[in-house]
Amino acid sequence: MTLLLSNDDVRQLLNVPDCIEALESAYTELGKGEAAFRDRMDLVSPGVKDDTMYILKSMDGLIPNAGVSCVRITSDMHHFFEVNGQLRRKKLPAVPGERYTGLGVLLSTETTAPLMFFTDGVTNPTRVAATTALGIKYLARKDAKTVALLGCGKQADKQVPAVAAVRDVDVIKCYSPTGQNRTKFARETSETYGVNVVDVNSADEAVEGADIILCATNARAHVFDPAWAKPGVHIGCITQFEIPPEAVHAADIAVAHTATAEPIFTTTHGLEHPEQTGKNQSFAKDAAVDKLPTLADLLAGNAKGRENDDQVTMYLNTVGIGLQFTAVGALLYRKAKEQGVGREIPTEWMTQSGMS
Amino acid sequence: MTIFLTNDDVRELLSVPECIGALEEAYRELGTNRAAFRDRLELIGPSQNIGDYYMLKSVDGLIPSLGVGAVRITSDIKEVFERDGKLRQRKLPAAPGGRYTSFVLVFSTETTEPLLVYADGYVNPTRVASTTALGVKYLARKNTKTVALFGSGNQADKVVPAVSAVCDLDVIKCFSTTKENREEFAARTSKQYGANVVPVDSAEAAIEDADVILCATNSKSPIFTKDWIKPGLHYGCIKSSEMDPQAVRATDVVICHTKTGESPFVTTHGIEEETVNGKKSTFAADSGIRELPTLADLICGNIKGRENDEQVTGFVNTLGIGLQFAAVGALLHRKAKELNAGNDIPTDWLTQAEMS
Numbered sequence: 001m002t003l004l005l006s007n008d009d010v011r012q013l014l015n016v017p018d019c020i021e022a023l024e025s026a027y028t029e030l031g032k033g034e035a036a037f038r039d040r041m042d043l044v045s046p047g048v049k050d051d052t053m054y055i056l057k058s059m060d061g062l063i064p065n066a067g068v069s070c071v072r073i074t075s076d077m078h079h080f081f082e083v084n085g086q087l088r089r090k091k092l093p094a095v096p097g098e099r100y101t102g103l104g105v106l107l108s109t110e111t112t113a114p115l116m117f118f119t120d121g122v123t124n125p126t127r128v129a130a131t132t133a134l135g136i137k138y139l140a141r142k143d144a145k146t147v148a149l150l151g152c153g154k155q156a157d158k159q160v161p162a163v164a165a166v167r168d169v170d171v172i173k174c175y176s177p178t179g180q181n182r183t184k185f186a187r188e189t190s191e192t193y194g195v196n197v198v199d200v201n202s203a204d205e206a207v208e209g210a211d212i213i214l215c216a217t218n219a220r221a222h223v224f225d226p227a228w229a230k231p232g233v234h235i236g237c238i239t240q241f242e243i244p245p246e247a248v249h250a251a252d253i254a255v256a257h258t259a260t261a262e263p264i265f266t267t268t269h270g271l272e273h274p275e276q277t278g279k280n281q282s283f284a285k286d287a288a289v290d291k292l293p294t295l296a297d298l299l300a301g302n303a304k305g306r307e308n309d310d311q312v313t314m315y316l317n318t319v320g321i322g323l324q325f326t327a328v329g330a331l332l333y334r335k336a337k338e339q340g341v342g343r344e345i346p347t348e349w350m351t352q353s354g355m356s
Numbered sequence: 357m358t359i360f361l362t363n364d365d366v367r368e369l370l371s372v373p374e375c376i377g378a379l380e381e382a383y384r385e386l387g388t389n390r391a392a393f394r395d396r397l398e399l400i401g402p403s404q405n406i407g408d409y410y411m412l413k414s415v416d417g418l419i420p421s422l423g424v425g426a427v428r429i430t431s432d433i434k435e436v437f438e439r440d441g442k443l444r445q446r447k448l449p450a451a452p453g454g455r456y457t458s459f460v461l462v463f464s465t466e467t468t469e470p471l472l473v474y475a476d477g478y479v480n481p482t483r484v485a486s487t488t489a490l491g492v493k494y495l496a497r498k499n500t501k502t503v504a505l506f507g508s509g510n511q512a513d514k515v516v517p518a519v520s521a522v523c524d525l526d527v528i529k530c531f532s533t534t535k536e537n538r539e540e541f542a543a544r545t546s547k548q549y550g551a552n553v554v555p556v557d558s559a560e561a562a563i564e565d566a567d568v569i570l571c572a573t574n575s576k577s578p579i580f581t582k583d584w585i586k587p588g589l590h591y592g593c594i595k596s597s598e599m600d601p602q603a604v605r606a607t608d609v610v611i612c613h614t615k616t617g618e619s620p621f622v623t624t625h626g627i628e629e630e631t632v633n634g635k636k637s638t639f640a641a642d643s644g645i646r647e648l649p650t651l652a653d654l655i656c657g658n659i660k661g662r663e664n665d666e667q668v669t670g671f672v673n674t675l676g677i678g679l680q681f682a683a684v685g686a687l688l689h690r691k692a693k694e695l696n697a698g699n700d701i702p703t704d705w706l707t708q709a710e711m712s
Binding site: 004006007032033034035036037038039041043044045046048054056058060061062064069071073074075076077091093094096097098099100101102103106107108109110111112113114117119120121122123124128154266267268269270343345347348349350351352353354355356 | 360362363389390391392393394397399400402403404412414416417418420425427430431432433447449450451452453454455456457458459462463464465466467468469470473475476477479480510513544572605622623624625657699701703704705707708709710712
């Protein structure tokens with residue numbers, strides 16, 4: 001049988017420390033050449049409504065030592081708009097019943113069979129935050145206690161338990177432009193994760209005295225101000241849009257997620273993807289991302305980490321990779337089998353007696 | 357509901373002429389930049405048995421006019437063995453029940469939801485043969501009567517109805533190295549498709565008086581050689597290894613399927629490139645395939661086809677692309693709905709209320 005896991009199933013099975021551990025092992029293997037991934041590529045066409053685009057995105061990963069490979073697919077209707085002159089992106093719930101389509105397909109390297117389909121709504125922000133946490137674990141000062149968190153959305157939510165899992169945190173100061181959101185966010189995340197999260201009234205207030213500054217927004221524009229890079233600070237982000245290229249150059253040690261900073265878009269109808277026009281276009285080149293060591297290099301010991309308490313370190317979380325879903329998928333599959341969670345469909349629906 | 361189709365379901369639903377029609381539409385859209393596909397990159401790692409390897413292959417396609425995007429996933433274990441002093445490979449039926457894993461997920465570009473999942477074993481040779489038939493339709497002489505067909509396997513089988521759908525043929529002369537195979541093939545396909553397929557005892561007998569020569573074998577060394585070229589001929593193949601690159605260069609009007617001639621791949625530890633691909637192919641460079649126009653260019657009229665009955669024309673059908681599986685997926689989904697075919701599950705099991 002092939003397992004189907006819903007977000008509720010995943011929520012029940014997946015905790016942040018386990019996710020961090022699974023990713024730590026996956027990146028270490030990647031750094032040693034024992035795992036592989038395919039760069040994310042997006043196929044883009046005009047959406048049904050104005051200012052929308054349909055995007056089919058896929059990414060693959062392979063971890064032979066974990067016995068799995070994975071293809072992660074999202075099929076999304078994107079709406080692009082501006083807030084205060086900044087480009088933003090929103091996914092529209094286009095599926096009947098106001099739903100979204102994002103799936104991981106986990107396959108066995110031992111039997112080739114599809115082991116599991118899992119919706120990715122819980123896994124996605126968790127693996128992003130867990131990756132940020134690995135950046136912190138390997139680059140931030142050991143005694144880091146104060147964290148600035150810019151952004152109070154879904155991605156920011158999971159950053160709270162992630163950072164708390166790798167450092168002994170006194171306080172997380174959160175800021176987002178909408179006051180109501182940040183107050184609610186601070187209250188809810190404090191309760192849910194048992195971490196001291198307080199909301200503050202400006203980004204400057206958030207970064208004041210912070211040992212770690214994390215950007216976790218849906219902004220398609222710079223969030224990080226290079227003036228915030230005080231000695232000893234560690235900087236993290238969830239997309240490259242948040243960080244100005246000069247801040248990358250100014251950091252003593254900057255590590256990128258992968259050598260590719262941007263997804264590869266193939267569009268129909270001569271469309272221009274808004275994230276690849278104007279100032280967003282040249283980040284990879286301006287920041288020379290392909291020259292930076294990767295997280296896999298850092299974890300496998302192929303690149304230097306922090307050497308003293310005065311260095312400014314940065315982890316650039318650029319584009320997600322299929323390897324993350326492969327590692328988390330393996331973890332979810334093991335736990336789901338142990339605990340009897342999820343629905344099942346016959347594997348024979350997706351396999352065949354003749355070769356193709 | 358999301359529909360699941362097995363090979364048996366697909367066999368009931370898919371006719372070769374309809375498949376040719378769907379692909380013709382898809383290539384026309386592609387040639388006018390209203391459809392897109394993603395180049396493949398295979399991920400390869402060790403399998404349990406030393407020397408064998410595991411391969412994950414995915415390809416994507418997007419055709420807004422047909423309302424679909426598709427991702428095809430192939431998960432294979434290849435056994436590497438030596439015969440006659442040469443390294444050979446074969447896919448192992450490693451999935452439970454002695455089965456193979458290769459299937460396609462089809463998504464709606466309007467609602468983003470997963471519409472259909474289908475096993476690709478029946479579609480695969482059908483789409484290859486349909487693509488070959490499109491080459492014949494657009495390039496062969498209008499008065500084509502005699503076809504030489506090399507091969508007597510799965511791929512050759514579907515060429516019979518496909519080429520019969522686009523030409524008014526007198527005879528298909530079939531040659532393959534094993535006498536019993538070609539005789540059985542000719543008898544079976546004649547009966548099944550109502551075509552006049554006759555087995556012949558040599559390659560020379562097959563190509564004599566042939567208006568069209570089609571290669572549909574699993575040969576790793578060239579079958580079609582330069583000295584087979586004669587005025588008015590059209591030829592086709594299903595992969596580049598069947599073609600002598602010099603024959604390609606000697607052709608008046610020659611098109612390729614896509615610009616790449618080989619499958620790019622990355623390997624993890626313990627897998628040598630030569631194990632996967634044998635000696636590095638120089639076909640792309642030797643044949644000049646990357647400079648050739650594509651089938652899509654031809655079908656949408658970006659380039660000229662045959663201009664007179666003396667020209668030699670050719671179609672080098674190299675790598676499959678996700679576009680083909682998207683086009684066939686749209687057709688299968690429509691027919692499965694009409695005829696209430698296949699198994700289905702609630703689409704909610706594969707979608708989510710939260711965005712990823």
